Amino acid sequence: MIRSMTAFAASERATEWGSLSGELRAVNHRFLELSLRLPEELRALESQLRERVASRVSRGKLDLVIRLRAASSGESLQLDEALLERLGELARQLDTRFPQLQVQFTELLQFPGVLQSRGIDGELLQREAMALLDAVLDDFVAAREREGGKLAAVIGERADAVAKIAAEVRTLVPHIRAGQRQKLDARLADLGSALEPGRLEQELVIWLQKLDVDEELDRLDSHLSELRRILRGGKEPVGRRLDFLLQEFNREANTLGSKSVDARTSNAAVELKVLIDQIREQIQNIE
Template sequence: MRSMTGYGRINKNIGDYGYNLEIKSLNSKSLNLNVIISPIFSPLEINIQNFIKKHFQRGRINIYIDIKLLKSDDVIDIDLGLAKAYYNALNVLANELHLSGEVNLEILLKFKDILKVSLTDEKIAQIWCGLEKVLEEATNIVINFQEEEGKNLEKVIVEYLKEMKRIVDEISQHADKMKDTYRELINNNLNSLLTDFTNIDEKRMEMEITLLSERSDITEEIDRLNSHIKRFKNLLESSEPSIGQDLDFICQEMHREFNTIASKSKLLEITNLSLEGRSLVNKIREQVQNVH
């Protein structure tokens, strides 16, 4: 099991390029990628996103990438035609407005579109070859971080599950008693209402009592809770790369079962246990929010 919290950083030179890469992962209900990279290397963004999606299914993943050229390379295109056009236009402007000073290189360089960085497909492929290796290393660091955090989360959740199983078992022990209590309550209420009547169909009354008692039966809810706990444990022990959403769904279902038990309960013991169970589910869910 992995948490969604992780961090990894790599600074490495490969071939003619230097790579400085940092990955931070935080909690999120779904996968949310944020890639920060120079616009020069924007053609690599799709490759980066596809790579990350193979390793992360949940979390807010922030990726910072800085790529440097380690040696001089012919990647700058100069738009001489545009530079001359700017130069001529500025001279005309200076003459018309009777401005002093000359149009020099410093002024021309303020027009960013004169100098353009141009990377060929071949260079992009070379840069990606090195970047992919660095991404792999940084991703492994993050995943190892998440797995260590996941171990701590699992210990806490397992203890909560043990406590929940105890609660469910105690509710089960009180379940048969609740049927008898419900029957006794109905009998007492009916007797107080029917004291002035002599002709009472006892069989019909018994049938009504049985029907009402069946409505208070919580056997199915107990069975489902036990099933949810078992499923939860199986997911914790599985090798699935992402189980957080499934665990969260099971928490919702367990909370619903405890609510149903509380609404049916006529015993204070069961009501209190169901409330304790709901509180425990909330604690588990707080931990599950950080499970990848």
Template sequence: MKPQSMTGFARSDGYWQRYRWTWELRAVNGKGLDVRLRLPQGSDHLETDVRKRLAERLARGNVQVALSITLAESRLELVVNEAALQAVLDLKARLGDVLDDKPLSLEGLLGLRGIADFREGEEDSAALETRDGMILGDLDVALDRLCAMRGEEGEKIVAVLGRQIDRIAELTGTIEADPSRTPAAIAERLSEQVGRLVDAAPSLDSDRLYAEAVLLATKADLQEEIDRLNAHVAAARALLEKGGPCGRRLDFLAQEFNRETNTICSKSNAVAVTAAGLELKTVIDQFREQIQNLE
């Protein structure tokens, strides 16, 4: 699977008999997978399945999931509170001698609070199970669309990252090939520095100065940092080629790119190397910014 972006939107609609429903999924960047559900009353039993399906398809991102269910037609049922009705009839019987003999009418009984009420008819358990299965099936449709959108955006991000990695490799090569790093240039520079020190202070031991200069030159050598930058470039390319969730590992590599570049800039004793190092830092910052959008 190719690397995906963490941002996207998807929607799916479905119906069954008198039920209509709509799923809406919105995803933005996040350090991990954070799912926030908004389910209609009476649909809480779907939460476990919804979270499981999202976790199987998504690795990172803040995802808002909303389900709305409406009834295309109403089916009211009259529900009688048998206990309340019997209590009223028992009271009528006990007080028959006191009250008039006018019989209780249906209209009168329905007018008594708590005796009867109209409510929406419910399906049996088998029908509700069928409906819920279709609702979850449409969640899969919305997830397919969300992953497709994230995949398309991911392809664009990977293309940008590939160009930035190429630029990092190019600038690393520029630093490695800079004339200031040739043995002849280093020797000439050391000789000039030691010569100026001896001229300024003839009493200094020139052999000791040369030894110290060689030690400083060894510490200032950039080859180790260059080798690590090249290794990180190869690792970043391998991650993008392998695909799948790789944002966190690329972010770690971006930190390592930055660490080696900072060291190169601090060791540099050539204007061209410093300039390439500063441009490297700019490209690495752009690289890291793009990574924040990648799953």
């Protein structure tokens, strides 16, 4: 299935240190260009993040944002229960010797080491960030494929229209040739001059060959077959290949127009170029 270059995906993941969230969005671009915004705790992970994105995406201008929303202060604190138990035992022992001494629980919590802020485990946070990115990329690629399916349907409709016009031109060609032969014979008859039949036939064949568009129509059919094959293909990027193929489409349409001696084939060439331009516009969105 072909993929669009435009997409958006987001995901969130809970960690010991707070909520880790990621967003990835993309627009059209000839190559892969990735812009990153990371929290300070994940700066060291930038090269790995870029490699992971490049392994799943080949084209587009991408913006990846990862945020770490720290947990509340109460959730980030941990209690040294052993130390608190020892302090409580000491308070009970001193109570008999100093009956006037009163120790409040909040005072015990203020003793150094009883309450500690949990530090961030950098290695574990990085693993969480990579897992988050994988989830974002899965949704991102799926979104690209859904949009790519819509693009393929539009391109397929235009391709069918091109095939219909090419078939109509093919049926017109014999009639156009016969008509041109009659016109030429009539003009020669008006000349009233005796011409060598062999030479006349030779010149007529050369002239009709210049008007022959069978080869262009055959190549156009071949390009249509290739276009449909690509649209049915796997998950490899096909945008550049389709762009090159559309150049070949345009070349055949131009040649058909330049060889035309009939208004019907001239109009057909114009309609072909319009359809080809419409296909090219859609292809600019394909990865």
